[in-house]
Amino acid sequence: MTLADQNQDKTNRLKSTRLGGKMTADYWDNIFTAKERGKHVVWYNGAAMNPLFQAAGLEWCHGEAFAARLAAQHLEEPAQAAGAEYGYIGELCSYARTHLGCAVLTQQTISERQTGVVGVVDQQELAAKLPAPDFFVNGYAGCSTGQQWDAMTYRVFDRKLPIFNVSLPMLWGNKPDAGYMRGEEWEEVSTYAEGQLRELVSFLEHQTGRPFDWDLLSESMSYIKRASELRLEAMQLCTLAPTPATYWDWVASIAPINFLPGNQALVDYFAGVKAEIQQRIVDGISGVANERYRVYFDGIMNWNKLGFLTRKFAEYDVAVVAGRYTHESFWQEPQLIDIDNPLRGMAQHYLLCPLNHGLRNLQELLLRRLDEYSIDGIAFHSTRTCRAMTNPQSMLAKSAERERGVKSFFFEGDVADASFYNDELFDSRLEAMLEAIDVQRMKTLA
Numbered sequence: 001m002t003l004a005d006q007n008q009d010k011t012n013r014l015k016s017t018r019l020g021g022k023m024t025a026d027y028w029d030n031i032f033t034a035k036e037r038g039k040h041v042v043w044y045n046g047a048a049m050n051p052l053f054q055a056a057g058l059e060w061c062h063g064e065a066f067a068a069r070l071a072a073q074h075l076e077e078p079a080q081a082a083g084a085e086y087g088y089i090g091e092l093c094s095y096a097r098t099h100l101g102c103a104v105l106t107q108q109t110i111s112e113r114q115t116g117v118v119g120v121v122d123q124q125e126l127a128a129k130l131p132a133p134d135f136f137v138n139g140y141a142g143c144s145t146g147q148q149w150d151a152m153t154y155r156v157f158d159r160k161l162p163i164f165n166v167s168l169p170m171l172w173g174n175k176p177d178a179g180y181m182r183g184e185e186w187e188e189v190s191t192y193a194e195g196q197l198r199e200l201v202s203f204l205e206h207q208t209g210r211p212f213d214w215d216l217l218s219e220s221m222s223y224i225k226r227a228s229e230l231r232l233e234a235m236q237l238c239t240l241a242p243t244p245a246t247y248w249d250w251v252a253s254i255a256p257i258n259f260l261p262g263n264q265a266l267v268d269y270f271a272g273v274k275a276e277i278q279q280r281i282v283d284g285i286s287g288v289a290n291e292r293y294r295v296y297f298d299g300i301m302n303w304n305k306l307g308f309l310t311r312k313f314a315e316y317d318v319a320v321v322a323g324r325y326t327h328e329s330f331w332q333e334p335q336l337i338d339i340d341n342p343l344r345g346m347a348q349h350y351l352l353c354p355l356n357h358g359l360r361n362l363q364e365l366l367l368r369r370l371d372e373y374s375i376d377g378i379a380f381h382s383t384r385t386c387r388a389m390t391n392p393q394s395m396l397a398k399s400a401e402r403e404r405g406v407k408s409f410f411f412e413g414d415v416a417d418a419s420f421y422n423d424e425l426f427d428s429r430l431e432a433m434l435e436a437i438d439v440q441r442m443k444t445l446a
Helices: 003-007 017-032 050-055 063-072 077-086 094-113 144-156 184-208 214-237 247-252 254-259 264-283 303-315 343-351 359-372 393-404 423-445
Strands: 041-046 059-062 135-139 163-165 293-298 318-323 377-383 407-413
Touching: 017 059, 017 063, 017 247, 017 254, 017 264, 041 063, 041 094, 041 144, 050 059, 050 184, 050 214, 059 063, 059 254, 063 094, 063 144, 063 254, 063 303, 077 094, 094 144, 135 144, 135 184, 144 163, 163 184, 184 343, 214 254, 214 264, 247 254, 247 303, 247 318, 254 264, 293 359, 303 318, 359 393, 377 393, 377 423, 393 407, 407 423
Parallel strands: 041 059, 041 135, 135 163, 293 318, 293 377, 377 407
Antiparallel strands: none
C-alpha cells in the first residue's frame, strides 16, 4: 500500500444512515429527562425486549447500547474509571464494566442530591446522565457475564430495586435433527422462552400497576417486522459486486433496529436506506472505491474504532460486506413474527442471538453468508472481553478454509475499550491474508 493510498479516503458511506444517528441521539435525550416527566424507567441488557417495555408504557435503557454510545463518542473513560474504583477489573466485559460504572455514577448522584436525575454539576459527563432505574430486566442469551450483569447492578443500587431474569436456553444443536431454526430442540426451547416472556408481562403489570397493552405490542411489532423486512431486502442488494453499501453502514443502523421504538419512523428509516442503495445500483456507485476484496467481519464491533476501521479496510481496497453481529442479529427472521400473537416470534428471535448457537449452527450460518456474498476473506475480531463471541472463532476459521477455501486473519480489540487494539498487528495480519488471497487467485488462473 502506497502513502497516497493511506491518505486517500476510499469509503463512501450511505447518507441515509445520518438520520438514524439523529433518531438515536433524540432517543437518548428523551431518556435523560424520563424522571422529570414522571416516567417509570427500566434498565435491561441482552435481547431486544423494548417492544414489551413500549407496550407497558415504560422508558427503557439498554446497557450495551449506552456503553457502545459512550465508546463511539470516546466518552467511556469516566464510567470505566468509576467501575474500576468500585472493583470491576479490566478483564470484565467492557460493555458491562462501562454500564456498571454508569450505575455507580448514577447511584452516587442519587445519594448526593436525592433527585434520581443527575444534576447540573455532572451534566458534562454523559456517563452520569442515565436516570435511575425503577427496576431491572435481564434477558441475555449465550453469555454468562450478561446473566450476572444486572445482578451486580442490583447490588450497586443497594438491593432495593426489583429484578426479573428471563432465562433463554442455549441452542446446542446436538440432536440428530437439530439445525438453524429446525428440529425438536428448536421447538422445545421456543415454547420455554415464550413462557418466560408471559411471566415477564405479569411482572411488568405488577411493577407499573397497569394492564399490559397487547394491542400496542402488536402494533409496535408490525412496524418492527416491516422495518426488518426492508433492512433485509436492502442487505440482499449488497450481495452485488461491487457492493453499494458495506458492513459499516449496517453497523450504523444497529441502534434503530435494536432498541428504538417500533413506529412509522423506524419503517421510514429503513425504507430510506433501501432506496438509497437501489439508487446507487442504478448510478453505479460503490461503497468502497476500487473494491478488490470482499471480507466478512466476525466479532462484535469495536466501537472506539468504528470510523477508523471503516477507512482502514478501504485503504486496502477491502469492502467489508457482511458480519455475524449485523446479519445474524436484530429481528433478522421477520417471517417468525405473528402480529396477532407476537410473543413466540419474539422469543425465537431472542434465542437466535449469535452468541447462543452451538458450533454446528454457526458453521451453517457462516458458510451460507460466504456463498451469498462471494466472500474472499474473514476478519475475526477477537473481542478481548467477550469470550462468548470469540470462543468458536478458530473453529469457524478452519471450517471456512476447509469447506470454501476462504482465508482469514485475527486481530484483537474490544467493544468499548480501545487499549486492546494494536494497529501494527492489524496491518501486518490483514496484509498477510490479502497476499494469500492473491496467491490463491493466481493459482486459480494458472
